[in-house]
Amino acid sequence: MGYLSRLIDRDLDELLPGLPAIALDGPKGVGKTETSARRAGSVVRLDDPDVALIARPDPTLVIKGPRPVLLDEWQHVPAVWDAVRRAVDAGAGSGSFLLTGSASPAAHGPVHSAAGRIASLRMRPMIVSERSGAASPTVSLSDMIEGRAELGGESQLRLTDYVEEIVASGFPAIRGLPPRARRVQLDGYLTRLFERDLPEATGVTARRPASLRAWLSAYAAATSTTASLEAIRAAATPGAADPPSKVTTLRYRDWLTSMWLLDPVPAWRPPGAPLRRLIAAPKHHVADPALAARLLGVGARDLRDGQGRTILGQGPLLGALFESLCAMSVRVIAQSLDARVSHLRTQRGEREVDLIVEGDGGRVVGIEVKLTATVDAADVKNLHWLRSELGAQVRDLVVLTTGSQAYRRADGVAVVPLALLGP
Structure with a gap:
């Protein structure tokens, strides 16, 4: 390639x-x-x-x-x-x-x-619109930040295509391989991570590499959630008589972060904003959703069949990994615009916005991710809540989908297939 x-x-x-x-x-x-x-x-x-x-x-x-x-x-x-x-x-x-x-x-x-x-x-893995064969972007995130976005365009990608993109990886040398070779390469990538790259990068050797891998697998199962580190530790060692200590698992997190393998989305805590009672916990993401899928031992068919769930039991793993693919895409695009990306969740969880893009001057675009081709009123209620709280600071509201058409709903919310979002 x-x-x-x-x-x-x-x-x-x-x-x-x-x-x-x-x-x-x-x-x-x-x-x-x-x-x-x-x-x-x-x-x-x-x-x-x-x-x-x-x-x-x-x-x-x-x-x-x-x-x-x-x-x-x-x-x-x-x-x-x-x-x-x-x-x-x-x-x-x-x-x-x-x-x-x-x-x-x-x-x-x-x-x-x-x-x-x-x-x-x-530098993050290749996003969907950068990969060969994907649709050319027709919707500008920059225009959304400025409040002047025009919507249009059609994507040929469907849900099954996005599932394939999740497991195909955004690593250039891996994504072009046949499916089995790709799986072998991703498995080898993880093996080298624990056995060679970690000691070279950090100067430390994990005394229990199997424990480190189990922790990273549990982290992958927490994709797109705000699960506590204690919940991840418990999920990594269910029923273990001698689980790693909290201090050890904090070291795991720090080591993997230093190697850019973890890519959490921080919580949005805007100074002086009228919003109150927001959580400070990040949303968890592995650097590439394909790595998360391999850590959890699921392929495209498993994801399509609904196998695998997040450790908080908030829904099928496919939804979490699609959100991770969307988060990676938005962050790559936002970086090219000098914009910041975070997420919003109230302390009780009654309100949540998957991604907040903040440009200069506090201009905000609220983004929800839906594993669907159609969008109904329930899918946009938190976006309307965000606008009611922040008023003109919100320049646009968006739902990223697996659909084919980019359009604007009668209530003003933009519906955009992921492959059509660009700078």
């Missing part, structure tokens, strides 16, 4: 000429190296032991090549990060450095944050 252009390409092309250094962060296999190398004047692969051996005693030796210098998998030689920071402080020009990493700077302790010197962009 040839290279497929993504929204992150547009971000890099726009930002690189104006910034001295950009770090592209995301899980292994998401496409960081190939995307960055297309813009690099020189490439330094720090996951090569010979290159790392040269860089460790004097990292300035590897940052002097033709610009932009791509420092790939920089976390293998953390001192490179500080070398780039110092080069920026010394006056490195725009478009000097690209850094890619499969672990966050926080995982290495002594590394300087480089705030104001190295800009960071999150």
Whole structure:
């Protein structure tokens, strides 16, 4: 499969000429190296032991090549990060450095944050509209934030197609494989995560890798919920005589977060807003819904048949994974617009909005996700509640669906098939 252009390409092309250094962060296999190398004047692969051996005693030796210098998998030689920071402080020009990493700077302790010197962009798996064969987007999230969106367009994707997209993965090198090969690759990805990538990225080795995998599987079963960490811990070790401690499971969460494998959507807590009694808990998401499906041992047929449920028992797993696919898409699009994405839920759970997109000036778009092709009054009641609470601050209300047509209901709510949503 040839290279497929993504929204992150547009971000890099726009930002690189104006910034001295950009770090592209995301899980292994998401496409960081190939995307960055297309813009690099020189490439330094720090996951090569010979290159790392040269860089460790004097990292300035590897940052002097033709610009932009791509420092790939920089976390293998953390001192490179500080070398780039110092080069920026010394006056490195725009478009000097690209850094890619499969672990966050926080995982290495002594590394300087480089705030104001190295800009960071999150690279997520390919969203539906970026994948080959999907419909071209016809509905602009930017226009929705501005309150002027025009709706139209038709998608050929149906529910069964979205199920296939969930299990196919957004990792470029995996999604084009035949189904069995894809499953084997995803399983191998998870095995390498626990046995090799975790020690390399964090410097720690899980004493009980089976326990770590069980915890991540329970986290996957909590997809699109606000389940407590204690509920996830209990689900990971049902009936176990010696479950991992709370401290251990917190370490699991921190390790996997540092490797960009967890991608929770934070709760919306706007300062000064009239809304009260909102929960602060995030909604749980694994980096790619396909990884969640593999962790739980379900395929496309299982999802279509309704097998698998979230650990809170709030509905079939398919609905949770479709919401995760939607959340990933909205976050990729929102990042290209410098907008923020969160979720809203009242403390008693009587009101919930799946995704809140907030642009500059506090402009808000409320989004509900429905695993359906049609939308009725019950599906939009929380969106209307949001508008009644926030008034003109809400610029648009949207339901993302598995349907074919984008249109606006008589009550003003936009109904948009996921594949048609774009920047």
